[in-house]
Amino acid sequence: MKNDFISARQEILSLLSSRPNEDFYINELIRITGRYPNSIQTALKKLTKDQLITSTSVGNKKFYRISKKAGMEVKQYLPPDTSFNWIKVINREGAYAFSMTVCLSNRDQLKKLYNTSMPTYWYNSLTHGLYYNSSELNSLGMNIAQKLERDSTFAQKDIALCTKLCNTLLQEAKRIPNLNLTKLNNSELKSILEKFYRMYMMLFPFLTSPFAIERYFEQKIRERVSDERQLETLLSPISTVDQEMIDVLNLASHIKQHGMDAEFEKKLTDHWQTYCWLTMFSINANPLPRDYFLNEAKNILEKIPNSEEEANKLKNEDKKRQQMLKNTLQEMNARTTLKQQVYFLQKYITLRTFRKNIICQSHYYHMPLRH
Numbered sequence: 001m002k003n004d005f006i007s008a009r010q011e012i013l014s015l016l017s018s019r020p021n022e023d024f025y026i027n028e029l030i031r032i033t034g035r036y037p038n039s040i041q042t043a044l045k046k047l048t049k050d051q052l053i054t055s056t057s058v059g060n061k062k063f064y065r066i067s068k069k070a071g072m073e074v075k076q077y078l079p080p081d082t083s084f085n086w087i088k089v090i091n092r093e094g095a096y097a098f099s100m101t102v103c104l105s106n107r108d109q110l111k112k113l114y115n116t117s118m119p120t121y122w123y124n125s126l127t128h129g130l131y132y133n134s135s136e137l138n139s140l141g142m143n144i145a146q147k148l149e150r151d152s153t154f155a156q157k158d159i160a161l162c163t164k165l166c167n168t169l170l171q172e173a174k175r176i177p178n179l180n181l182t183k184l185n186n187s188e189l190k191s192i193l194e195k196f197y198r199m200y201m202m203l204f205p206f207l208t209s210p211f212a213i214e215r216y217f218e219q220k221i222r223e224r225v226s227d228e229r230q231l232e233t234l235l236s237p238i239s240t241v242d243q244e245m246i247d248v249l250n251l252a253s254h255i256k257q258h259g260m261d262a263e264f265e266k267k268l269t270d271h272w273q274t275y276c277w278l279t280m281f282s283i284n285a286n287p288l289p290r291d292y293f294l295n296e297a298k299n300i301l302e303k304i305p306n307s308e309e310e311a312n313k314l315k316n317e318d319k320k321r322q323q324m325l326k327n328t329l330q331e332m333n334a335r336t337t338l339k340q341q342v343y344f345l346q347k348y349i350t351l352r353t354f355r356k357n358i359i360c361q362s363h364y365y366h367m368p369l370r371h
Contacts, residue, residue, distance in 0.1 A: 008033065008035050008039045008040055008042070008043040009043040009046060009047060011033050011035075012029060012033070012040070012043055012044065012047060012053070012064075013047065013052060013053075013066070014088075014129060015029070015032065015033075016053060016064065016065055016066035017066045017088075018088035018129070020065065020066050021065075021218075022065065023056060023063035023064065023065050023236075023237075024063060024064050024065070025061055025062070025063055025064075025240065025242070026040060026041065026044065026062065026064070027242055027244075027245060029044075029064070031278050031279050031281075032281065034279045034282075034285065044064060047064075048064075051067055052066070052067055053065065053066055053067055054066075054067045058236075058240065058317070058321075059313070059314070059317040060310075060313070060314075060317075061240065061317075085133070085134035085135070086122055086131035086132065086133065086134065087131060087132055087133075087134045087137050088129050088130065088131050096123075097283060098282060098283055099123055099128070099130050101197075101200065101201055101204055102130060102204055102207060102208070103121045103123075103130070104201065105201050105204030105205055105207075105208075106118040106119070106121070106132075106204070106205065106208055107119045109201060109202065109204065109205045110140070110205045110208065110209070113158075113161075113205050113209070114140060114143050114144055114147070114205070114209060115143050115147075116136075116139050116140050116143045117136075118132050118133070118136040118137065118140060118208065119136070120132065120133040120136055121133075132208075137211070137212075140208070140209070140212055141211075141212035141215065141216070144209060144212045144213055144216065145212070145216050148213070148216055152340075155213065155217075155344045155347075155348075156344075158209075158213070159344070159347050159348070159351060162203070162206045162351060162355065163351070163354070165199070165202050165203045165206070166203060166354065166355060166358040167358075168199055169199045169200060169202075169203055169358060169362050170358050170361055170362060170365075172195065172196055172199050173196065173361065173362040173364075173365035173366050174365050176192065176196065176365055176366050176368055176369060177365055177367075177368055179192070179368075181368055181369070189369070192369065193369055196362075196366055196369070200362060203355070203358070203359070206351075206355060207355070210348050210351065210352065213348055214345060214348050214349070217341050217342075217344055217345040217348070218235060218345060220341050221234055221235065221338065221341050221342060221345065224337075224338050224341075225332070225338070230328055230331075230332060233324055233325055233328045234325065234328065234329075234342050234345075235345070236321075237321075237346070237349050237350075238318075238321045238322050238324075238325050238346055239318055239321070239322070239346075239350055240317075240318060240321070241314060241315060241318045242314075244275045244278065245311075245314065246311045246314060246315065247271055247274075247275075248271065248293060248296050248297050248300060249300060249304070249307040249308070249310050249311035249314075250307070250308065250311055251264070251267060251268060251271060251293075251297040252297045252298075252300040252301045252304070252307040253306075253307045253308040253311070254267060255297060255298075255301055256301060256307065268290065268293060268294060268297070269290065271293050272288070272289075272290040272293050275288070275293070276288045276289075276290075276364070277360045277361050277363070277364035277365075278357075278360060279360070280360045280361075280363040280364050281356065281359060281360050281363070282363070283363050283366075283370075285363065287364060287367075325342070325346075329342065
């Protein structure tokens, strides 16, 4: 357990330091790292005590981000040649094939969308960190900023294309388990895999470009707004509802009211089949077992007196954040331009989770091709 704790501590530091302007909820850290909740919770407590990370409470949830003090602690994760100014863009545990797809996409696909490519990279096989040349990443940011300045519809079209490619990939991936692969020859299997991979790679520019786009909108909003309280509302995610958490709270509520009867067993199986892919950001990962969700429901039952009330509370907090954003814009008498900038920033923030979940699901549904 000691080694696992040290590894969890380092992995959290590596992730948070690579995305210093983002906040992470504990469930997201558990899913990204694929580690046990107790390991992550223990690491978070120690990191907070050491002032290497900070936490912010939103309702009954805590969100974590890297602190300024943590710079030296995570230095070991950076490439030796820091004079080259590397920037980490991928930090989740993944297969080498996945990281190579990111690199090939940034070399070949990125230029088609944003008129620039990022052919230089450095891959850390121990931490699975993927680093890019800062000058190339800055060039991408400048090109995207120019497109956003010149075309007021660019962001909307970019979001729509990303969403469309996500849905197309998921649709193709879901088709694979329904095929009788044992009846197909190698040529036919290769054709199926190639089609999946083409759609898979088309989505990968959207793993890189949002860094630049979100920074662009955040900078524009900061140019127009100086009040820190208002900025916090405008820049913070307004939608943080974890649907899996809502659903498992309802499962716990069923246990409390009716016990683990036949209806519960069916609901648990449905829940498992709906969310077993959550930790599959790596193509080599395995689905979560059914017992994982059973234990999750049991733990909630022990710790939360009224899980149904808690589920409603989480949903209401999400609505309150949305209303707070609306009220803040009205209070500021915000102009249309600022409203649009806030709208697009929030859309891109939401797209992070949507895009990650689609990739995890595509890894899950393509599993029959691995065997």
